């Protein structure tokens with residue numbers, strides 16, 4: 001089901017819209033091969049008439065399967081638009097297209113969600129690109145080695161201070 005709104009239902013006040021749009025309904029094509037949008041988009045919106053406009057307010061969330069641009073590790077990224085709002089004019093050049101008083105809200109949700117996609121997905125801020133699974137075990141060893149030397153040095157300097 002695309003997200004259709006019959007504007008006549010707004011005559012009695014705000015309407016709650018809550019549900020999800022499947023990837024097929026969204027027809028979302030990501031240009032970046034590191035980002036996959038194959039899970040539904042969740043919406044929880046309040047819709048009301050505001051003069052000659054329709055006002056959408058609420059939140060949109062969507063989970064994306066990403067691949068880190070630096071280390072290629074797969075991870076999940078959550079797009080969360082809290083306090084999202086959108087004003088749809090009923091008149092003028094930018095007006096929402098209505099068929100039998102119903103308009104499809106899907107493109108408006110799709111556009112802003114798409115704009116919130118990560119442009120350069122990273123598994124964590126400041127990922128240095130080293131393959132973590134292969135090298136993770138050797139790193140602590142180096143640190144131990146280095147700190148061992150430091151201890152040794154401080155032991156010698158303590159001995160020096162004793163003035164034996």
Ligand SMILES: [Zn+2]
Nearest residue numbers: 068071123127
């Ligand atoms: Zn990474």
